[in-house]
Amino acid sequence: MTKYCDFCNKKLGFMGDGRFELKDGTICHECLVKNGFLTNTDQRKIVDFLKTQTIADIQNLIRDPKKVEEITYKVAPKNHLFSFKKCGFCMQEIGILDASHKLKDGVICGNCTASKALFSDVDGKLMDDFISNKTVADIQDLINNPQELAETKESLTLAKNKTIEAEDKLKIERDNFKKDALKESHFYISNDKRKILIDKTLLSEPRYVDADEIVSYSINEKGHNEHKRHTIARAVTGGIIAGGAGAIIGGTTGGKNNEFIDHLGIIINLTDGSNFEITVLRSKTKSDSFIARGAYSRLNNIISIIDAWKAQTAQPAIKSEADDDIPSQIRKYKSLADEGIITNEEFNLKKKQLLDL
Known part of the structure; x- marks a missing residue:
């Protein structure tokens, strides 16, 4: 005999699939899911419970979703083989594999976030970060105030859009910076802008x-001679004081002492005490190979730029004590002239000598 769901009037299967018997009627699987009867519950226990309920009993429960949560947890809690916490809203156990979200003082299960529309119309990660700093009571207040919940979602979305806009602007700036810059791996060196861009990595x-x-x-150089079977590593201090790029590259690198170069780079030390390395060669290469020569050439270019920067910011030469004392010497000779010890002609001659006129 064909049966229909007493709640949605859906025609039910001939073999009884997808239907559940009540005391005086039938309810389909879809209606049970839609109204939360099968959410995080033991289905066998739900079947036994439904057999004791009338159509009117189930209709009364459907009108009160909170009551459905309370009844189903009481009569048909889902037994987890491994559970770690209970949801702070429906009080159902949350299994290790069940979806959940951390709060400041508890957790909320995935079923509750779905039924309470916490994550609808908003970026999931933003909302997840937001509720992680809220208590169960905070989130309950938010759920009880739909307008505040909608405003919170709008605010989170607006903040994300502003972040995306700012990131897009910075990306355009980086792309423009890269156009005329010297590139080595994820490092971009702009001689004109006097800056090094260390680009984004994982x-x-x-x-x-x-x-x-x-x-x-x-300079961080590591190399070896295979027939001697030992490794040679050297770190050579660079800069204007050390003699400049030519002295460094020509005197201590370039593969003159090693048959193979294993690593080549420049370590740059900063005012805050940190440093980073721009590596131009990171694998075993014969020191006289085309690859090695290219690496040394690129390293030399980087050093030349840094040396030029440091030369531009070098402090001017300190004036001699005699130069700083010229005005006082002039005043001394003027005093001698006024006292008649020397003539005015002699004073003017000495003044011209001091002023290099």
Whole structure:
């Protein structure tokens, strides 16, 4: 005999699939799901419970979703093999594999976030970060105030859009910076802008290093001779004081002492005490190969730029004590002239000598 759901009038299967018997009628699987009867519950216990309820009993429960949560938790709690906490809203156990979200003083299960529309129309990660700093009571107040919940979602979305806009602007700036910059791996060196862009990687965000932040640098070279079977490593201090790029590259690098070069880079030290390395060669290469020569050439270009920056910011030469004392010497000779010890002609001659006129 064909049956229909007494709640949605859906025609039910001939074999009884997708239907559940009540005391005086039938309810379909879809109606049970829609109204939360099968949410985080033991289905076998729900079946036994439904057999004791009338159509009117179930209709009364459907009108009060909170009552459905309370009844289903009481009569048909889902038994988890491994559970770690209870939802702070429906009080159902949350299994290890069940969806949940952390709050400041508890957790909320995935079923409650769905039924209470916490994550609808908003970026999931933003809302997840937001509720992680809220208590169960805070979120309950938010749920009880639909307007405040909608405003919160709008605010989170607006903040995200502003962040995206700012990130897009910074990306355009970085792209423009890269156009005329010297590139080495994820490092971009702009001679004109006097900056180094350390571009974004999987482990770090992009940042700029100003030329004035650079204190010094050193060459990090590692190589070996296979027939001697030992490794030679050297770190050579660089900079204007050390003699400049030519002295460094020509005197201590370039593969003259090693048959193979294993690593080549420049370590740049900053005013805040940190440093980073721009690596131009990171694998075993014959020191006289085309690849090695290219690496040394690129390293030399980087050093030349840094040396030029440091030369531009070098302090002017300190004036001699005699130069600083010229006005006092002139006043001394003027006093001698006024006292008649020397003539005015002699004073004027001495004045011209001091002023190099």
